[in-house]
Amino acid sequence: MIGGxxxxxxxxxxxHMHQPYYDATDPDGWDGEKEAIFGSRVGNYTDFIPxxxxxxxxxxxxxxxxxTSWSGSVIEQLDRCAVExxxxxxxxxxxxxxxxxxxxxxxxxxxRIAFTAFGFFHPLMPLIPARDxxxxxxxxxxxxxxxxGVKASNxxxxxxxxxxxxxxxxxxxxxVTAVIYDSxxxxxxxxxxxxAGINEGxxxxxxxxxxxxxxxxxxxxxxxxxxxxxSPSLLSPEYVAYEDADGHLHKLIAIPAxxxxxxxxxxxxxxxxxYPDVLGQVYDRIVETGxxxxxxxxFFLLHSDGDNHxxxxxSYYKHNTGxxxxxxSEDPRFELTTIDDYLQRFPPDPAHAVHIEAGSWAGADNGxxxxxxxxxxxxxxxxxxxxxxxxxxxxxxxxxxxxxxxPGHPQLTRAIRLLLTAETSCYWxxxxxxxxDRQVTNAVNRGYGLxxxxxxxxxxxxxxxxxxxxxxxxxxxxxPGGKRWRxxxxxxxxxxxxxxxxxxxxxxxxxxxxxxxxxxxxxALAMQxxxxxxxxxxxELTARYYTVDLPVGVGDVRYYVEAEDHAGNVVRGxxxxxxxx
Numbered sequence: 059m060i061g062g063x064x065x066x067x068x069x070x071x072x073x074h075m076h077q078p079y080y081d082a083t084d085p086d087g088w089d090g091e092k093e094a095i096f097g098s099r100v101g102n103y104t105d106f107i108p109x110x111x112x113x114x115x116x117x118x119x120x121x122x123x124x125x126t127s128w129s130g131s132v133i134e135q136l137d138r139c140a141v142e143x144x145x146x147x148x149x150x151x152x153x154x155x156x157x158x159x160x161x162x163x164x165x166x167x168x169x170r171i172a173f174t175a176f177g178f179f180h181p182l183m184p185l186i187p188a189r190d191x192x193x194x195x196x197x198x199x200x201x202x203x204x205x206x207g208v209k210a211s212n213x214x215x216x217x218x219x220x221x222x223x224x225x226x227x228x229x230x231x232x233x234v235t236a237v238i239y240d241s242x243x244x245x246x247x248x249x250x251x252x253x254a255g256i257n258e259g260x261x262x263x264x265x266x267x268x269x270x271x272x273x274x275x276x277x278x279x280x281x282x283x284x285x286x287x288x289s290p291s292l293l294s295p296e297y298v299a300y301e302d303a304d305g306h307l308h309k310l311i312a313i314p315a316x317x318x319x320x321x322x323x324x325x326x327x328x329x330x331x332x333y334p335d336v337l338g339q340v341y342d343r344i345v346e347t348g349x350x351x352x353x354x355x356x357f358f359l360l361h362s363d364g365d366n367h368x369x370x371x372x373s374y375y376k377h378n379t380g381x382x383x384x385x386x387s388e389d390p391r392f393e394l395t396t397i398d399d400y401l402q403r404f405p406p407d408p409a410h411a412v413h414i415e416a417g418s419w420a421g422a423d424n425g426x427x428x429x430x431x432x433x434x435x436x437x438x439x440x441x442x443x444x445x446x447x448x449x450x451x452x453x454x455x456x457x458x459x460x461x462x463x464x465p466g467h468p469q470l471t472r473a474i475r476l477l478l479t480a481e482t483s484c485y486w487x488x489x490x491x492x493x494x495d496r497q498v499t500n501a502v503n504r505g506y507g508l509x510x511x512x513x514x515x516x517x518x519x520x521x522x523x524x525x526x527x528x529x530x531x532x533x534x535x536x537x538p539g540g541k542r543w544r545x546x547x548x549x550x551x552x553x554x555x556x557x558x559x560x561x562x563x564x565x566x567x568x569x570x571x572x573x574x575x576x577x578x579x580x581x582a583l584a585m586q587x588x589x590x591x592x593x594x595x596x597x598e599l600t601a602r603y604y605t606v607d608l609p610v611g612v613g614d615v616r617y618y619v620e621a622e623d624h625a626g627n628v629v630r631g632x633x634x635x636x637x638x639x
Contacts, residue, residue: 121171130178168398184222241403259424324362525629539639
């Protein structure tokens with residue numbers, strides 16, 4: 059007991075299910091590989107999750123449950139299996155048990171199974187436009203209700219656990235009240251973060267991100283792979299804030315998925331992760347430092363790629379869950395709870411908002427804040443990833459242009475589906491495999507053929523109401539004047555930084571500026587137009603590539619891209635931050 063309050067650490071379990079399309083232009087595509095993949099995951103997609111939750115209920119755990127995210131892609135394909143008898147008919151009523159268990163409630167009346175908000179086609183949300191984020195989530199919500207008979211949660215599990223604060227306005231618009239993120243990006247945003255060097259697999263945090271108060275309880279976990287120290291006091295939901303280019307503040311709740319403990323749990327649950335030992339280290343550190351806050355006790359998710367690796371085996375949901383339940387019945391230090399029950403019992407303070415560094419989960423090349431897993435070969439003359447982002451930027455603009463001016467156009471529905479499918483993150487994740495590198499191109503070419511006549515007619519008639527589409531800018535080197543990778547080691551980075559972006563507009567681009575905000579005011583820098591990004595995949599349209607050198611040595615700055623088309627439409631991009639040393 060400390061301060062008259064029982065010290066208890068709360069945690070939840072999140073399972074993720076997805077399977078992307080192999081042909082971005084054909085939602086009905088099916089082959090032997092897909093047959094084998096789905097055939098090996100029957101339990102994952104039918105009764106494993108209900109079996110685990112039933113053990114929580116039988117054990118009398120009042121707040122226990124789990125959250126699970128299902129992409130729209132996997133639900134559609136499971137429905138197709140049921141209708142067409144694919145996979146030997148083993149999915150004929152695949153969602154029956156899930157629908158039954160979806161009605162189970164915790165003591166507080168919240169779902170034992172929470173179907174989290176998600177992006178329909180598994181997009182990398184930090185790198186797509188806000189309106190597409192909203193649509194991906196909205197489409198997904200409707201399909202969850204159709205498939206499971208319940209409302210999707212207001213908590214978002216972003217694909218790849220990829221989060222950037224610039225997503226917040228779109229998430230709020232889509233009805234999301236809380237987002238799950240990888241815990242290391244909260245730790246790295248502290249002023250005193252004990253950077254672990256090359257073991258961490260990421261560059262040192264950019265000092266512009268390190269704005270949160272210091273922590274006093276850093277601990278190096280033992281008996282589990284952990285590349286850096288963690289702070290138990292930071293493992294609780296809290297509000298995170300983002301200020302846009304117009305000065306408006308946007309906030310929502312952020313929930314940490316603990317990077318190292320979750321990664322180990324994903325290998326097989328209790329059988330892989332020694333819960334009493336590893337979680338006990340978190341508990342002991344809280345006691346040792348006196349950092350326990352009874353109003354906001356530590357809470358974190360054990361998250362996994364639920365239909366893959368050890369976390370996809372039946373032993374995870376059955377035998378190992380049984381061990382977890384038995385341990386919890388004997389150890390009062392910990393409690394398994396759903397996200398909703400925790401937030402209802404221990405709501406975070408909306409008056410206290412923090413900053414979180416951008417990034418994704420450890421499995422994406424350690425999840426760096428620049429999302430370089432999706433920028434492979436960015437420093438080479440040609441990058442398949444950059445090619446796909448440039449194509450997608452152009453296609454997004456065409457779709458949005460037609461939607462704004464002629465929302466009832468008969469080809470628009472097909473084009474929107476092609477666009478959202480082309481945003482699937484896997485088309486960048488597997489760089490170097492031609493079947494993946496060409497998927498965005500295939501979708502863009504098909505969609506361009508559908509929209510080209512209508513968009514050209516709108517532009518000729520002066521009816522273009524849509525401003526340029528601006529791809530989220532990135533900076534090289536990642537930390538100007540700080541550190542960079544060189545031959546696998548940390549080395550000093552050049553002080554000169556360069557900002558990059560793609561821009562496209564159906565009416566053509568009149569100007570593109572990068573606006574830099576410092577303590578002395580704003581400076582607009584004209585960005586250099588390098589023309590269309592070079593393409594090696596036969597794309598029929600692509601965005602233009604722009605760069606500009608950033609001022610050297612001006613410290614912590616904010617910046618955004620502003621673009622104007624020849625129709626007079628002006629757009630401001632998202633407000634970014636960086637330290638220029």
